[in-house]
Amino acid sequence: MTAPEVTQGTNAVERRQGRPPAWGNTRQQINDTIEWFHCMQGGAAHNGLKCTGFLLDADNGERSVISDEVVITRTGGDCRKDNDSLILKHDQSPNGPIIKSIMASFEEKKPVGIIVGSKNALLKVKIPHRYCVMDWFLITDVWMEKMGQYAGYRVRLEKLDLSTKGWWAEQESDETLPLTPRNSDRPPPSQACRSCGNWSKQIYIRPGWMCLEKSCSKFWQFRNTEPKEFQYHTDFLNYRHPRGPDIQNPGPVIELVDRNLEPSEGLADREEWRGIVCPKCRKCIQRVTWDAWDCANDAAREPEETCCYTVVRKMREISLETALEDIKPYTRSQLRCGIQPVVDKHSLKPYEVRTYNLPGVGSITHFVSNPTINERTNGPNYLFSELQKLGLGLKRYPLGSAQGKKKKCKKANSHSRHSSQSSESSDSSMSSKSVKCRYGTRVKGTLTCHFAVNYGVPYKYVVSVDSKAFSDAPAQILTALGRLSWATGKAVTRAGDTYQAPNELLALGYFEGMKIxxxxxxxxxxxxxxxxxxxxxxxxxxxxxxxxxxxxxxxNNVPTAEDPVLSGCAKEQERRSLKNKFDAGQITAKDYAAQRKALLRRASSNARSPKLLRLELKHGDLIVMHGAHLQTYYEHSVEPDKGLRFALTSRYIETKGGTDRMKGACKLPDNLIYDGQ
Incomplete structure (x- = not known):
């Protein structure tokens, strides 16, 4: 019986045993909701040093199996894409975090959850949703075998509870019978390798027993050759490991709770923006809006979905004292900067102004607030309290709608010969709002890790229909706009440039644990x-x-198309000297490209640029980033401490549309024009 015969059959069977305990339309819905599966990329989730779950979707690798009770799959990781397949880039190491976590759960007999995706073709039944929770499983075997050119790890798992059929089993399936009559107590044969002395199970009946010790000279060889055809040993597939007291009881794989039975007010903590499993349809519901979980509020909602389960959750007002309590001073290393600021404590008093100049690019101006400023009428203390009370319509948006066109860099001294240089690889053309949150790289359907509402001219970050006119904005938003306009004007004029009044304001709200x-x-x-x-x-x-x-x-070590040679970049002197020769016509474009390629190389694809600035933003502080190319060459992130935070950001956006221009039109009344006090 070969693996395809075990798992696929000849007819499409849709008669399942039941329905999954939980499901989702997007990976982030699963990630936000399922406690044991926090993993936005890859097939294995781990928490600390323990594997907690697997996702089996499009490509599980050759020789994979999913039956009523047994799963055989590769571990994932260390792969590259080749068309629709994943190919190992090198031998997998036992010291990688994924393998170490899998081995830890295997050795401790810690059950893991499994989620199956609708792109998985191994099941004999129709998978009802994009992602479906299967059940708890036990890792029974971990071994290495060749997968193409390199060696990688594979795992075998058994359904933990063998007394009931899984929802994915066919109704007529004979596999899930009581343990006793199933002839499942005969383990597969094992033998010791004559070369290395290590014992290995016989996993395949064809070609036969092979040594599975990677360090052995006979590894993955049958009669001194690598096998080409495979058929699983029946005992390896059918054996069911004893369920003794040493196996941990993980409890239910999913707990269904009606959150409407809980208090109607919540705090802005991590628990409040976790997803919940709908007790009616069992979908994983993300917290999309500031004040509710809503099963119907799902951009990926399927046409056949009808559930409208909703939990309204008003946020209890948090005092400023609570938001700021237990704050310990940052250490010097936590605020280490590669540029020393120009500090001005007098000209804009009571603010302290710190200006960080980025040579040839722009500046970042930090207006440091204090209690005197914060406590004044219509000041930051007032705004923090009021924003919690207002129904601003804050919501989380799909990252797909947070993508504007990239701003093209127009360099004053660009040279026509540059066009013959090698182009950048695709990884450098990511959207300007490819926000990674805490999850890592963007995945389709991912929501932002903050709540947002836009006022004024539509900003590409938020879809246009969700931008509200300043004429409809509450006084508190206009009060914030007044302070932002003041800071913008001061920073720009200090830089010797022309001030443009902001015509857009984006308000962001962060619950505990959210970050951008x-x-x-x-x-x-x-x-x-x-x-x-x-x-x-x-x-x-x-x-x-x-x-x-x-x-x-x-x-991929492809030279960047146009190298500005910024102050503080890697190998700055060598790159600047080379660029000067090219700009002076001393070397050709071909030589320039070749010498750059020889000079520049990342130690690894995971190497990252060091943080240039680490700024402490306290309540009431203002930050102004100014420079035509600052956003082209630099990027920024914000990581709040524990507690509730709002960030209100203003910009000037060019617009030709009359409706959009009207939305951004705003003449602040005199009482909302900020004077810097």
């Missing part, structure tokens, strides 16, 4: 200045050079 990963705000039509007012819990803002400009090459 490295990104830039370099959309087309965006002005050169961005100002932000921080309210609530303290946060750290990080500024770093984009990798392709810091290293001068992509992750």
């Amino acid at each position: 990963g490295f990104h830039d705000d370099g959309e087309e039509d965006l002005g050169p200045t961005i100002a932000t007012l921080s309210l609530g819990t303290r946060s750290r803002m990080y500024i770093r050079m984009k990798d392709k400009y810091y290293f001068g090459v992509s992750t």
Whole structure:
């Protein structure tokens, strides 16, 4: 019986035993909700040093199996894409975090959960949703075998509870019978290798027993040759391991709770923006809006879905004292900067102004607030309290709708010969709002890790229909706009440039644990200045050079198309000397490209540009980033401390549409024009 015969059959069977205990339309719905599966990429989730779950979707690798009770799959990781297949890039190491976590759960007999995706072709039944929770499984075997050119790990898992059929089993299946009559107590044969002395199970009846010790000279050989055809040993597939007291009881794989039976008010903590499993239809519901879980509020909702289960959850007002309590001072290393600021404690008093100059690019101006400023009428304390009470319509948006066109860099001294240089690899053309949050790289359907609402001219970050006119904005938003306009004007005029009044304001709300990963705000039509007012819990803002400009090459070591040679970049002197020769016509474009390629190389594809600035943003602080190319060459992230935070960011956006221009039209009344006090 070969693996395909075991898992696929000849007819499409849709008669399942039941329905999954939980399911989701997107990976993030699963990730936000399922406690044991926090993994936005890859097939294995781990928490600390233990594997907690697997996702089996499109490509499980050759010789994979999914039956009523047994799963055989590769571990994932260390692969590259080749068409629709994943190919190992090198031998997998036993010291990698995924393998170590799998081995730990295997050795401790810790059950793991499994989720199956609808792109998985191994099951004999129709998978009802994009992602479906299967059940608890036990890792019974971990071994290495050749997968193409390299050796990788595979795992065998058994359904933990053998007394009941899984929802994915066919109704007529004979596999899930009581243990006793199933002839499942005969383990597969094992033998010791004559070369290395290690014991290995016989996994395949064809070709036969092979040594599975990677370090052995006879590894993965049958009669001194690598096998080409495979058939699983019946005993390896059919054996069921005894369920003794040493196996941990993980409890139910999913707990269904009606959150409407809980208090109607919540705090802005991590628990409040976790997903919940709908007790009616069992879908994983994300917290999309500030004040509710809503089963129907799902951009990936399928046409056949009818459930409208909703939990309204008003947020209990949090005092500023609570938001700021238990804050310990940052250490010097936590605020280490590669640029020393110009500090001005007098000209804009009571603010302290710290200006960080980025040579040839722009500046970052930090207006440091204090209790005197914060406690004044209509000041930051008032705004923090009021924003919690207002129904602003804050919501999380899909990252797919947070993508504007990239702002093209127009360099004053660009040379026509540059067009013959090697182009950048695709990894350097990511959207300017490819926000990574805490999850890592963007996955389709991913929501932002913060709540947002936009006022004024539509900003590409938020779809146009969700941008509200300033004429409809509450006074508190206009109060914030007044402070941001003041800070923008001061920072720009101090830089000797022309001030453009902001015509857009984006309000962001962060629950505990939310953060925005490295990104830039370099959309087309965006002005050169961005100002932000921080309210609530303290946060750290990080500024770093984009990798392709810091290293001068992509992750694949392809030279960046146009190298500005920024101050502080890797191998700055060598790159500057080379660029000067090219700009002076002393070397050809071909020689310039060849010498750059020889000079520049990343140590690994995971190498990242160091953080240039680490800024402590306290309640009431203002930050102004100014410079036409600052968003082109640099990126920033914000990581709040524990607690509630609002960030209000204003910009000037060029617009030709009359409706959009009207939305951004705003003449502040005299009482909302901020004077810097």
